[in-house]
Amino acid sequence: MAPWTLLIALLLPASQGLAANVCGAQATPISEIQGRGDTSPLAGDRVTVEGVLTFDARIDGGFDGFYIQQADGETDANPETSEALFIYTREKTGAPGERLRVTGTVKEFHGLTELTDIQTIVACGLAPLPHARILTLLWPEALESLENMRVRVDQPLTIVDSWNLARYGELTLASGEQVIPTEYLEPGPQAKELADRNRQRKLMLDDGRGVREPRPIPWPPGGLGAENSFRSGDEIRELSGILDYRFDAWRIQPGEPPIFRSVNARPPAPGRPAEPHVRIMTMNLENYFNGDGAGGGFPTARGAPTAMAFEVQQRRLVEALRRPDPDILAVTELENDGYGKNSAIAQLANALGPKWAFVKTPGADGQDKIRTGLLYRRDRIDAEAPPKRLNSGVFSSRGRPPLAQIFRPTGQRLAIQVVVSHLKSKSCRGANGDNRNRNDGQGCYAGRRTETAHAIVKWIEQLPQAPALAGTLITGDLNSYFREAPLSVLRRAGYTSMVHHFHPCTPQQCDHYTYRYKGEKGSLDYALASPSLKPRILGARTWNINTDEPPSAGYKTSLSDTDASPWRSSDHNPVITDIRL
The missing domain is CATH 2.40.50 (OB fold (Dihydrolipoamide Acetyltransferase, E2P))
Known part of the structure; x- marks a missing residue:
């Protein structure tokens, strides 16, 4: 017996010290320690166990311990009880495939049953690893x-x-x-x-x-x-x-x-229909902030931490926004910094190319750090009549005022009205009263989002009617999933989510979505057609370029690829809508 083992044995009662250090002597079955419930019935007890070391986590950066499991011929054969324990120790005795005898105290540590305050670890020779149990249910x-x-x-x-x-x-x-x-x-x-x-x-x-x-x-x-x-x-x-x-x-x-x-391959950009149409692309830009517009001013309030990160962000966004060949871009999470040559929207238009122009509403964009925006191909589309923003009611002192603009394809008779909005997020910061989480699946600020939806419907009804208007498309990031209250308000007002019309989601099938949150997928971004516009929608879909890509590949990280590609250009997938006029 090693000197340290002898010393520990002398400190224990004679029978306990002998049992603790003799391989094959009586030991507490691990199944009795684990029990049938969530916590051990022996928590706080000093026990001796004997089993096979199956996984060693005493590596650099590991969990300071190892896992031990009862040998196959020594289990209680009860499927309701576990046959393994985590041994919390930095003592280096043992390696995978060795039988060990361990004495320590049973403890529940944040839901994990383990042995801690280890008194002895005795190596008992090599042993076959216990067979792996087949895991069939994730319950x-x-x-x-x-x-x-x-x-x-x-x-x-x-x-x-x-x-x-x-x-x-x-x-x-x-x-x-x-x-x-x-x-x-x-x-x-x-x-x-x-x-x-x-x-x-x-x-x-x-x-x-x-x-x-x-x-x-x-x-x-x-x-x-x-x-x-x-x-x-x-x-x-x-x-x-x-x-x-x-x-x-x-x-x-x-x-x-x-x-x-790989079963979820990166999809190509959707091709355009053969018949004449207007293509509108809606995208959350994940905080497109351009610093001072001249290469400095980083880190920004919300977006890129460095000028290099911004270059990566812009390069990817331009690639994502160009590939589907849209005529109109409706964007959210755009820096609210005016319309000068160094503004974010001006820099984005310039990066897209000389054929791109943007809608201006100086002094009407609200006080939020971000705003909505509209850009368009000036060689294909004309912006008619002054644009409008909703600055009254719920938007009089807070929020991101929605933007409305009439567009008419060059040389054509019919026009469309595009309204881009970005509703309050589900974050609970500062939520009180009706805006608290109601535990009904909608998150926080459902009340404000619903109030905003009512305001947008009423505002659109009061906007001046353009001649030969085919209808209105409400689009943008509504921060609400399809069956939540704000979408119900818009649905009752006659607006149809065209992505859901063509590609409805069920619990088993949901191929078109714009966001993932903690593993669940759904749509926060929409293209909602008015009754007169709905028959003219040729197709609506999402383009899955962002949500399924690892966040660690995003523009803010040092791990991101600097090549020009659309992948993980944002954290939302864009919505693409084709309209026959």
């Missing part, structure tokens, strides 16, 4: 019974979120795509229940480490890069490892890298 109760155990997932899982990939090396997986419930359900208890279920039925692919901003970014295998990437909606196959619970989420610490399979 909390099913996962709890396999906590800390070796598992294998035989069916493919879908990548639904990569927000934490660059920050913590994590990817969020689910058994399939998840659609925001208020895309297809009215807000209320059922929508909230389904959102809660979606949130619970996810699994993280982790990297076995707890460090912030790991480099290289671990996924996909080989490290994330311009030539080695993936998209949300792609599949993960042959996933196996330790089923772990930490940071409020179930996760797998993989023993071997899983296989990434």
Whole structure:
């Protein structure tokens, strides 16, 4: 017996010290420690366990411990109890495939059952790894019974979120795509229940480490890069490892890298219809701020942190906005800095090319740091009559005033009215009263967004009518999913979401969407046609260039590709609408 082992043994009662250090002697079954519930029935007790080390997380940046599992022939054969524990220690004894005997205290640490205050670790020789259990259900109760155990997932899982990939090396997986419930359900208890279920039925692919901003970014295998990437909606196959619970989420610490399979390829820009039409493209620019307009003034209030990041942002946005060959651009999250030669909208128009012009409403853009904007091809489209902004009522002292403009294709009789709006976000900062989260699936400020929708409808009704007006298209970022209250207001007023008309979303199928939030997808950006305009809509769709790309590839990061490409040019997908006039 080693001197340190003998010393610890002398400090324990004779029978306990002997049992703790003799391989094969009586030990507490791990299944009794885990129990059938969420917490251990032996929490706080000193115990001795014996099992096989399956995964070592005592690496640099790891979790300061390892996982131990009962050998296959020593389990209680009860599918409701886990056979594995996390051992919290920096003691280096043992390696994967070794049988260990460990004495310590049972503890629940933020939902993870573990052994801590380790007194002894005795190596008992090599042993085969326990067989991996097949994981078939991503339900909390099913996962709890396999906590800390070796598992294998035989069916493919879908990548639904990569927000934490660059920050913590994590990817969020689910058994399939998840659609925001208020895309297809009215807000209320059922929508909230389904959102809660979606949130619970996810699994993280982790990297076995707890460090912030790991480099290289671990996924996909080989490290994330311009030539080695993936998209949300792609599949993960042959996933196996330790089923772990930490940071409020179930996760797998993989023993071997899983296989990434592309099933959500980058789509080409939609082609234009053969018959004469006007193409309108709507896009949230993710805070297009150009500093002082002369290469300085960075970091900006909301957008690019450096001049180089802004160049990447602009290069990508120009590529995204040009490829579909639009006639009119309706944009949101544009810097509210006037219309001079160094303004953001002037710089964007200049970057798009000499054929592009923009609509001006000086002094009417409100006090928000961002505004809506309209740009158009002056060689194809004429802007008629003075543009209008709504500055009264709900917009008299806050918000982003919507913008209306009449456009007529050059040399044609019929015109269209385009109204671009950007409603209040779902963020809860400063929310009170009717604007608090009602827990019905709509988030905060649903009351203000609904009030704004009513105001926009009333305002449009009062706008001067242009001759030969084919109808009105309300477009922009409405920060509301399709079945939420603001869209119901616009629907009752006769406006039809044309993307949803051509491509309706169901819980199982939602191919056209503009945003992902915590793994769920849906649309915040719209093209809503008035009754007279609806029959003239040839097609409406989203172009999936942004939402499914890893956020870590965005313009603000040092990891972003500097080439001119439309991918991750923003965090919203654009909406493209073709109108026959």
